[in-house]
Amino acid sequence: MDLFTLATFTVAYAIAVLVPGPGVAAVVARALGGGFKGAFPMVLGILAGDLVYFVFVVFGLAAIATHFGPVFTIIRWAGAAYLLYIAWQFWTARPGSERLKPKSEPGWKTFLAGLSLTLGNPKTIVFYLAILPTVIPLDRMNPVAFAELTAIVVVVLLAIGCGYAWLAATAREMLKSPRALGRLNKTAGAMMATAAGLVVWQH
Numbered sequence: 001m002d003l004f005t006l007a008t009f010t011v012a013y014a015i016a017v018l019v020p021g022p023g024v025a026a027v028v029a030r031a032l033g034g035g036f037k038g039a040f041p042m043v044l045g046i047l048a049g050d051l052v053y054f055v056f057v058v059f060g061l062a063a064i065a066t067h068f069g070p071v072f073t074i075i076r077w078a079g080a081a082y083l084l085y086i087a088w089q090f091w092t093a094r095p096g097s098e099r100l101k102p103k104s105e106p107g108w109k110t111f112l113a114g115l116s117l118t119l120g121n122p123k124t125i126v127f128y129l130a131i132l133p134t135v136i137p138l139d140r141m142n143p144v145a146f147a148e149l150t151a152i153v154v155v156v157l158l159a160i161g162c163g164y165a166w167l168a169a170t171a172r173e174m175l176k177s178p179r180a181l182g183r184l185n186k187t188a189g190a191m192m193a194t195a196a197g198l199v200v201w202q203h
Contacts, residue, residue, distance in 0.1 A: 031168035045114020
């Protein structure tokens with residue numbers, strides 16, 4: 001695929017990822033509460049969800065996602081419930097010198113939270129349905145072009161997602177006092193709860 005088309009898609013996708021939404025709120029909240037390491041699995045989960053929808057659209061499977069709408073509704077509510085659970089953990093955590101974050105969650109649980117957050121947000125597939133046909137000649141899609149676009153999605157989302165996580169984690173590291181960390185945990189809890197609300201209501 002020509003460089004102009006790839007550059008156009010890269011810019012459009014980067015802007016879409018940069019705009020704060022449920023994913024950004026969840027990643028920032030996780031990083032504020034548990035540092036970069038705690039947020040990274042969520043970034044990977046969001047990436048996995050984006051790739052699922054990307055494949056659906058590229059291979060003309062958007063109709064399948066629409067047909068199984070109830071399944072995605074269940075995923076959305078389950079993801080929101082888990083984000084609320086994490087929010088409660090942050091809000092009730094009592095940070096001190098021996099505890100700088102809420103009880104650690106297994107990485108796979110955080111990954112699944114990010115995945116369900118994306119899969120439960122139909123606006124993700126709407127974005128791909130809207131942007132791909134306008135900047136990518138889908139009728140000329142081939143294995144090389146698919147690999148190029150997939151690489152762009154992976155690199156852009158990882159770079160921006162990790163950037164948000166790093167900035168939030170850095171802000172946390174600058175505030176070491178138990179009182180400041182307590183406020184950060186409550187901020188993270190509020191942001192995570194907000195992300196859960198956005199997941200439920202953005203449909």
